[in-house]
Amino acid sequence: MTRVSWDRYFMNIAHEAKRRSTCDRKYVGAVIVRDRMILSTGYNGSIRGLPHCDEIGHMMEGGHCVATIHAEANAILQAARNGVRIDGATIYTTASPCWNCFKLCANAGIVRIVYDEFYRDERSFRVARQLGLAILSLEEAEREAMREAKQGAPRTKRAATKRPLSGSARRTRGSA
Numbered sequence: 001m002t003r004v005s006w007d008r009y010f011m012n013i014a015h016e017a018k019r020r021s022t023c024d025r026k027y028v029g030a031v032i033v034r035d036r037m038i039l040s041t042g043y044n045g046s047i048r049g050l051p052h053c054d055e056i057g058h059m060m061e062g063g064h065c066v067a068t069i070h071a072e073a074n075a076i077l078q079a080a081r082n083g084v085r086i087d088g089a090t091i092y093t094t095a096s097p098c099w100n101c102f103k104l105c106a107n108a109g110i111v112r113i114v115y116d117e118f119y120r121d122e123r124s125f126r127v128a129r130q131l132g133l134a135i136l137s138l139e140e141a142e143r144e145a146m147r148e149a150k151q152g153a154p155r156t157k158r159a160a161t162k163r164p165l166s167g168s169a170r171r172t173r174g175s176a
């Protein structure tokens with residue numbers, strides 16, 4: 001048996017979360033991790049307590065189903081509900097984030113986004129570069145981790161130093 005990398009391990013768990021999705025227009029799962037510990041998980045689903053798309057159909061608007069809360073947003077919300085700090089964390093998502101989820105990730109203090117399948121949005125990639133927020137495919141993340149393992153540098157600190165010197169970046173660096 002080949003031992004999976006940390007990045008693939010967390011992505012596999014995101015794929016497991018995806019299996020709980022209830023909108024068949026796009027099944028997505030997400031896992032938020034810091035220091036190799038899972039802080040929260042999420043998947044694409046309706047507002048808590050309301051029927052799901054696979055029961056009552058979609059709520060279509062501009063070619064997208066707007067009934068659901070996306071996996072990344074739900075993972076951030078789960079952390080909020082439980083009072084878990086996600087500043088400086090990595091989010092693993094089975095599909096690259098839409099613009100709205102990207103914005104949530106950025107302001108939640110997530111410093112690294114790892115996605116499996118490219119979905120959208122090009123704009124997120126451009127803005128991520130501007131912010132110094134790492135957004136990587138799973139393969140890129142694995143390659144980066146391998147390089148860092150060779151150099152012997154802890155990856156959370158390195159991810160945090162990519163951010164501009166905002167207050168939250170300094171906090172992250174201090175506590176990583």
Ligand SMILES: [Zn+2]
Pocket residue numbers: 022023024025053057058059065066067068
């Ligand atoms: Zn739907």
Ligand SMILES: [Zn+2]
Pocket residue numbers: 070071072097098099100101102
């Ligand atoms: Zn989204």
